[in-house]
Amino acid sequence: EIVLTQSPGTLSLSPGERATLSCRASQSIISNFLAWYQQKPGQAPRLLIYDASSRATGIPDRFSGSGSGTDFTLTITRLEPEDFAVYYCQQYVGSPKTFGQGTKVEIK
Amino acid sequence: EVQLVQSGAEVKKPGESLKISCKASGYSFTTYWIGWVRQMPGKGLEWMGIIYPGDSDTRYSPSFQGQVTISADKSNNTVSLQWSSLKASDTAMYYCARHRREVVTAVDASHIWGQGTMVTVSS
Numbered sequence: 001e002i003v004l005t006q007s008p009g010t011l012s013l014s015p016g017e018r019a020t021l022s023c024r025a026s027q028s029i030i031s032n033f034l035a036w037y038q039q040k041p042g043q044a045p046r047l048l049i050y051d052a053s054s055r056a057t058g059i060p061d062r063f064s065g066s067g068s069g070t071d072f073t074l075t076i077t078r079l080e081p082e083d084f085a086v087y088y089c090q091q092y093v094g095s096p097k098t099f100g101q102g103t104k105v106e107i108k
Numbered sequence: 109e110v111q112l113v114q115s116g117a118e119v120k121k122p123g124e125s126l127k128i129s130c131k132a133s134g135y136s137f138t139t140y141w142i143g144w145v146r147q148m149p150g151k152g153l154e155w156m157g158i159i160y161p162g163d164s165d166t167r168y169s170p171s172f173q174g175q176v177t178i179s180a181d182k183s184n185n186t187v188s189l190q191w192s193s194l195k196a197s198d199t200a201m202y203y204c205a206r207h208r209r210e211v212v213t214a215v216d217a218s219h220i221w222g223q224g225t226m227v228t229v230s231s
Contacts, residue, residue: 001170033215035217035218037153037218039153044203044205044221044222044223044224045145045153045203045205045218045221046221047208047217047218047219050208050216050217050219051217056208056217056219088152088153090153090155090217090218092215092216092217093215095167095169095214096155096157096169096170096171097143097155097158097169098155099152099153099154099155100152101152102152102153
């Protein structure tokens, strides 16, 4: 099973600032089959990024994904008020398709 | 519009059985994988398993193998998640989620999500 470790656990930032979230895998993720999701309280998760760096339909370009192998990053260039949420990474090449434990982006 | 609509919240006692559902609409039901994800109160996301409705090929996480059953009903465009004997530790929100691409391979991210079904198990 591939274990994903996200850091930091909580990120305290102000609107307009840049957010950098990390996701590290316990083994290399083939073909960068890694996704990022956003979840707000009381809502289902929403797909932001797939294949490590491709934005899903309708996702603003302030969200970007990068990385390969075992180290991946989600960057939000300028935080908007609606971006404060919990973010999860998920690898989907192995079975089970594991999630990281999440990073909460909160308003400072 | 592509959507997944899940059945309503359930309150059950330990030892009872339960089947919750996820009804798909707006796309070809048989050609996209659909999975289930658990979220215990205040916790993160856990991948439970997926099914390909076209041929009912099903994959489970080892953590959930033998604990739940995932099934698909092509006549009703519905995927279900079933327990034969609930435990208090099954209390959680359960989401169904469809893969992004119309491909046979199970390697894909989850793009379309249901609204979630809250299951509460308490004596």
